[in-house]
Amino acid sequence: MTVNKPRGTRDFLPADTARRRYVESIMRNVARNWGYSEIITPTFEHLDLFTLKSGEGIVGELYNFTDKGGREMTLRPELTAPVMRLYVNELQSFPKPLKLFYFENCFRYERPQKGRFREFWQFGVELIGSGKPDSDAEVIALADAMLKAAGVKGDLKIGNLAVIRTLLSGLEPEIVSKVMRLVDKKEYAGLEGLLEEIGAEEQLKSDLFHLIKLEGRYILPDVKEIVGNLPELVSFEKTLKLLDAYGVDYTLDFGIARGLDYYTGMVFEVYAEGLGAQKQVCGGGSYQLIKLFGGGDVPSTGFGIGFDRIMEICPLTPPAPKTLVLISKPDVHHEAIRFANELRKHVPVHIDLMERNFKAQFSYANTINADYVVIVGEKELEAGKLTLRDMVSGEQELLTLEEIIEKVS
Incomplete structure (x- = not known):
């Protein structure tokens, strides 16, 4: 009913x-x-x-x-x-x-x-x-x-x-x-x-x-x-x-x-x-x-x-906040959650809740018109940095968490 x-x-x-x-x-x-x-x-x-x-x-x-x-x-x-x-x-x-x-x-x-x-x-x-x-x-x-x-x-x-x-x-x-x-x-x-x-x-x-x-x-x-x-x-x-x-x-x-x-x-x-x-x-x-x-x-x-x-x-529309999707593989998912906690102090952040694969997570970011994607992978963790991808320009950089916060907030 x-x-x-x-x-x-x-x-x-x-x-x-x-x-x-x-x-x-x-x-x-x-x-x-x-x-x-x-x-x-x-x-x-x-x-x-x-x-x-x-x-x-x-x-x-x-x-x-x-x-x-x-x-x-x-x-x-x-x-x-x-x-x-x-x-x-x-x-x-x-x-x-x-x-x-x-x-x-x-x-x-x-x-x-x-x-x-x-x-x-x-x-x-x-x-x-x-x-x-x-x-x-x-x-x-x-x-x-x-x-x-x-x-x-x-x-x-x-x-x-x-x-x-x-x-x-x-x-x-x-x-x-x-x-x-x-x-x-x-x-x-x-x-x-x-x-x-x-x-x-x-x-x-x-x-x-x-x-x-x-x-x-x-x-x-x-x-x-x-x-x-x-x-x-x-x-x-x-x-x-x-x-x-x-x-x-x-x-x-x-x-x-x-x-x-x-x-x-x-x-x-x-x-x-x-x-x-x-x-x-x-x-x-x-x-x-x-x-x-x-x-x-x-x-x-x-x-x-x-x-x-x-x-x-009323002609007013709210300023749209920058939206960020944090993408990770299963073996670094816990580390991704810790990064998400820090980023959420500055900007709205989505993480995967559906156990999607890497490609599907990217597709989700496109679907919700995310401004940025942050990639948490083994290589990034070894370098002590994260990959930030600008979803509008397509540019991506390897940056520290602090540099990402400064750039997106």
Whole structure:
């Protein structure tokens, strides 16, 4: 019987894995250089962690289960809630701000399609304990730096939910949530229908549609004409000036809603070139979640990067390490192993594991496109040297082990 991989999952072959690890390491290094520390949370959590954050409706999208102790658990569908839970459990007494990052797999039970899988990887950052403009600016600039380091080109769009929430302040909270979700999905016909259904005033409808369709670098005066000079806009302008100092290129878009109630102020999204309809590769903003999980009223800012989408368009390839095959006959095989141990401190080395003859070992070296072959034979051992063959040029030399190490590493 043949057992196939589950629907919505993937196997990564050696070349794919090497490329993913390479890009992952670049992004990790960027985060570390900005002063962020990596954390790891459990692959599964209590189901309540996610229903508290997103409501009972999310259960249909989860890989949830009842464990043998009767506890309701789920594989994590995202990582912001686990990080907030970790903060409440472990980090509340640590100096602020806390600057954390993670790279983990997540699971969602949804229909697989291009760019969307049931198991997917997310790279994310959370800055906890500061709601200042400098914090918002740093998080956006870090996202921009990470994507650029991965060779991904995209459009960064920034908005501020305080504006639209001010406009909707006269509506019931559940109606506001529905409006925000429709705005997030850009379902303008559905939005118009909802506003008609609740009997919204014409001025509100006019202002709302005007606001969510505003887009450009210099649209703040237009926004202020709609809602006035809000205190949140003063702070937002400081964030934008800091982004100018960082050299970040962006567009303002007050139609960004993120569709989640916990976002409180600044929000941003990045849309990459070359991905078609599913082109959003990064999203984030400032939010309040910690109080929901039993902590204090602590401001946070963060983002998540869809790593799988990044890999669809990332042009980077890892530098190929030099590969060496060490060839020997049976009577000197033990000596060959000792040489391989020394060479492996400097370069990847293959030795024969199949009891192949001398000619077959050479053929294997050709098959795997080895850069070098080192021959260990009786004559070489008597001379205290080894034969190094360059498999590209065909040249070969009799060298000491130290000379070979210097040449191939």
